[in-house]
Amino acid sequence: MTPIRRCAVIGAGVIGGGWAARLVLNGLDVAVFDPHPDAERRVRIMLENATRIFSKVTLVPLPEPGVLRFAASLADAVRGADFVQESAPEREELKRALLAEIDAHVQSDALVCSSTSGLLPSRLQSDMRHPDRFLVGHPFNPVYLLPLVELCGGARTTPEAIARAQEFYKWIGMRPLVVRKENDGFIADRLLEALWREALWLVKEDFATVEEVDDAIRFGAGLRWAMFGTFLIYRLAGGEDGMRHFMAQFGPALKLPWTKLTDVPELTDDLIDKIASQSDQQVGGVGLRSWEIRRDEGLLAIMQALKTLDIGAGRVLGEYERSLYTRVHNRSTAGKPDPSQPLRLHEGVVRPDWVDYNNHMTESRYLQSFNDATDAVLHYIGVDEKYLAGGNSYYTVETHIMHRQQAVALQPFYVTTQVLAADDKRLHLFHRLYSARDNTVLATAEQMLLHVDTRAGRVRPAADEMAERVRALVAAQAALPRPDQAGRSVGRH
Numbered sequence: 003m004t005p006i007r008r009c010a011v012i013g014a015g016v017i018g019g020g021w022a023a024r025l026v027l028n029g030l031d032v033a034v035f036d037p038h039p040d041a042e043r044r045v046r047i048m049l050e051n052a053t054r055i056f057s058k059v060t061l062v063p064l065p066e067p068g069v070l071r072f073a074a075s076l077a078d079a080v081r082g083a084d085f086v087q088e089s090a091p092e093r094e095e096l097k098r099a100l101l102a103e104i105d106a107h108v109q110s111d112a113l114v115c116s117s118t119s120g121l122l123p124s125r126l127q128s129d130m131r132h133p134d135r136f137l138v139g140h141p142f143n144p145v146y147l148l149p150l151v152e153l154c155g156g157a158r159t160t161p162e163a164i165a166r167a168q169e170f171y172k173w174i175g176m177r178p179l180v181v182r183k184e185n186d187g188f189i190a191d192r193l194l195e196a197l198w199r200e201a202l203w204l205v206k207e208d209f210a211t212v213e214e215v216d217d218a219i220r221f222g223a224g225l226r227w228a229m230f231g232t233f234l235i236y237r238l239a240g241g242e243d244g245m246r247h248f249m250a251q252f253g254p255a256l257k258l259p260w261t262k263l264t265d266v267p268e269l270t271d272d273l274i275d276k277i278a279s280q281s282d283q284q285v286g287g288v289g290l291r292s293w294e295i296r297r298d299e300g301l302l303a304i305m306q307a308l309k310t311l312d313i314g315a316g317r318v319l320g321e322y323e324r325s326l327y328t329r330v331h332n333r334s335t336a337g338k339p340d341p342s343q344p345l346r347l348h349e350g351v352v353r354p355d356w357v358d359y360n361n362h363m364t365e366s367r368y369l370q371s372f373n374d375a376t377d378a379v380l381h382y383i384g385v386d387e388k389y390l391a392g393g394n395s396y397y398t399v400e401t402h403i404m405h406r407q408q409a410v411a412l413q414p415f416y417v418t419t420q421v422l423a424a425d426d427k428r429l430h431l432f433h434r435l436y437s438a439r440d441n442t443v444l445a446t447a448e449q450m451l452l453h454v455d456t457r458a459g460r461v462r463p464a465a466d467e468m469a470e471r472v473r474a475l476v477a478a479q480a481a482l483p484r485p486d487q488a489g490r491s492v493g494r495h
C-alpha cells in the first residue's frame with residue numbers, strides 16, 4: 003500500500019475546510035474541490051486560523067506545510083490522490099453521486115472517507131465500483147484541533163481499509179474510534195442528539211434560555227466530560243461501591259418523566275425565532291471570528307492541561323508530539339550526514355509567538371532550539387523509543403549559551419553540533435545556531451549530558467553498543483578545531 007502523501011477534499015465548508023487545514027499542517031499536499039464561489043476565500047481564512055493555533059499546539063518543530071490547491075473539477079482534485087475526504091452537504095443522494103464520481107476518477111488503492119454525521123456507510127458505498135476502500139471518518143469541529151474521528155465501515159468495507167484509515171488518522175494527530183456496528187448517528191452524534199433534543203424542549207417550554215442551558219453544561223458536566231466521559235464519571239459518583247451502587251441509587255429516576263427524548267419539539271417559526279434571538283443576545287455582538295479564536299484557545303488550554311495528566315485528548319496530544327519528533331529526526335538523518343563534520347540535524351523557523359516586544363527571540367527559545375538539536379543528536383546515535391523504554395537516556399546537566407546576533411520572528415534557522423568529547427557516561431556537545439538566510443552564527447551553546455538509568459534516577463554507563471557509537475562519532479570529529487567559545491564562563495568578554 004502506498005503511503006499517503008497527496009490528499010483531496012471534496013466539499014470545503016466548515017468541515018472540509020478544517021480537514022484541508024489539518025492535512026496541510028501535517029505536511030500533506032491537498033487539492034480541494036467545492037463549487038461555491040466563496041469556497042477558496044473561506045478555506046484560506048480557516049487555514050490562517052488553524053496555522054495560528056497549530057503553532058501553539060506543540061513545541062516540536064512542525065513539518066513544512068503541504069501545498070493547498072483549488073481544483074476546477076472533482077476529477078481534477080482526486081486525480082493522483084492517495085486519500086480523499088468527502089465533506090459535502092448531508093444529503094444521501096448527493097453524497098452517493100459524489101462518492102461514485104470520486105471512485106471513478108481516483109486510483110483504485112486510494113482510501114475514500116466521508117465526513118457524514120450519521121448516514122449509513124453501506125448505503126453511501128452502494129454506487130461505488132471499489133466500495134471495499136470506503137468508510138466513514140466522522141470528525142468534530144474544529145477538525146484541525148479536536149482529535150476524535152469515528153470510523154465506521156459499511157457491509158462491503160474491508161478490515162484493511164479500516165486499519166489503514168486508523169493508522170493514517172493517528173498519524174495526523176487524531177484519535178480514531180472504530181464503531182463496532184453500523185448504525186444511524188454512530189456513537190457521538192447519538193449522544194449529542196439526545197442532549198440537543200432536551201435543550202430544545204427546555205427553551206421551548208421556558209424552563210431556561212439558550213444561555214442558561216449552556217451554563218448548565220459548561221459549569222458542571224462539561225468540565226468533567228473532557229477527562230472521563232460519562233461512565234467513569236458516574237462510577238466515581240457511586241463512591242466506594244462504584245457503578246453498582248450508582249445504578250441502584252439513580253436507576254429508579256430513569257422511570258421518572260425527566261426527559262422528553264422520545265419526543266421532538268416541532269421546529270415552528272416561533273421556536274426558531276425564539277432560539278435565534280436568544281442566541282444573538284448571548285453572543286453580545288461579538289463576531290464569529292472572535293468566538294472561534296476563543297474556542298480554539300480554550301480547547302488548546304484544556305488539551306495541554308490534560309497532557310500533563312496523560313488523560314483523554316491530552317494523551318493523544320502527547321503521542322502525536324512523540325511521533326512528530328520521530329518524523330523530524332528521521333527526516334534530518336535521511337540525508338546521511340557526514341560524521342566528520344558538525345552534524346546539521348535540526349532546523350526550524352522562529353515562530354511569531356517566540357519573540358518578545360522588540361521582535362527578538364526570547365532567551366528560553368534559544369535553549370529550547372538547542373535542546374531540540376541535542377534530541378536530534380541523541381536520536382542520531384541511537385537513543386530511540388526502544389532505548390528510552392529500556393530505562394536509558396541522556397540528561398542535560400549543564401548549558402552555557404552565548405548570543406551573537408538576534409534571531410527575529412519568521413527567521414529560518416538551523417543548528418549544527420560538534421561532539422567535543424565523550425566517554426561511557428558523558429557527552430560534551432557544542433551547538434551553533436545559524437541564520438538560514440545568510441549562514442551567520444546567531445548563538446552558540448555548550449552542553450554536558452550524562453547517561454542515566456531513568457528508573458533509578460542515577461548516572462549509569464551507556465550500554466556497550468551506544469558507548470561504541472559515541473566513541474566512533476568523537477573519533478570522526480577529532481580533527482575539527484575546538485570552538486573559541488568552548489569552555490567559556492559568564493563574564494569573560
Ligand SMILES: NC(=O)c1ccc[n+]([C@@H]2O[C@H](COP(=O)([O-])OP(=O)(O)OC[C@H]3O[C@@H](n4cnc5c(N)ncnc54)[C@H](O)[C@@H]3O)[C@@H](O)[C@H]2O)c1
Nearest residue numbers: 013014015016017036038089090091092117118119141143
Ligand atoms: N458542521 C459540523 O459540526 C459537522 C461535524 C461533523 C461532520 N459534519 C458533516 O460534514 C459534512 C459537511 O458539513 P459542513 O458542516 O461542513 O457543511 P457546509 O454547508 O459548511 O459545507 C458543505 C460544502 O459542500 C459544498 N458543496 C455543495 N455541493 C457540492 C458538490 N456537489 N461537490 C463538492 N462540494 C459541494 C458547499 O459549497 C459547502 O462549501 C456533512 O456531511 C456533515 O454532516 C458536520
